[in-house]
Amino acid sequence: MTQYLLAVHGDVDEVAADTRTMEELQPLFEATARFNDKLQAEGAYVFAGGLQTIDQATTVDNTGAAPIVTDGPFVESKEYLGGFWVIEAPDLDAALAWAKEASRACQETVEVRPFQEEPEA
Template identity: 65%
Template sequence: MSQYLLSVIHNAEDMAAMDAMTPEELQTVFAAVDTFNERLQREGAWVFAGGLQTHEATTTVDNTGAETVVTDGPFAETKEYLGGFWIIEAPDLDAALRWAAEGSKACANRVEVRPFQEEPGA
């Protein structure tokens, strides 16, 4: 089986919509994600998942030059950022896309699907 990263992508409009949700509306989304996570686990597709703090909590480390540079936050031109993710195992891209569609419905947001690189000779 191949592994896939299902990324929940947020932008400013998404954050505004989430900020406008009532606690009850947020609980509905959290419950839907919990149900989705439980299904992934039951069906053997679950590897790992997590929600992330907002992009304001980001720290960037660049150790490609002579000295390590640590800066707060993302680059200024960033319009979208990773809000959460699932790492799943699926037999093929079509199966991963079906999982992503369910995850998107559960978290009420877009989900990007990206396969992990296969090891050479695997």
């Protein structure tokens, strides 16, 4: 089976202006937990994680003469990576079906991308 990344994208402006309470967020957390349980029960779950907000990011660029370490994400963007799942699915259609459920659960956009296959030795 192929592994796929289901990347959760959030809107930077919405995060900055987010005034939702924990009580309002709890249904999203519960829906996401149910989705995780379903992935595990059906054998598609590999790994998942939520990420801290973008103000907690640090970028490292060691492509030049000396490493450069800077606070925050490397690119300016309206979206940020808020979390992800790594799943196993037989094909892209199955991965897209999981992504539709993931997007509904977390109420965010979900990008689907297959991992590169390992080159044969």
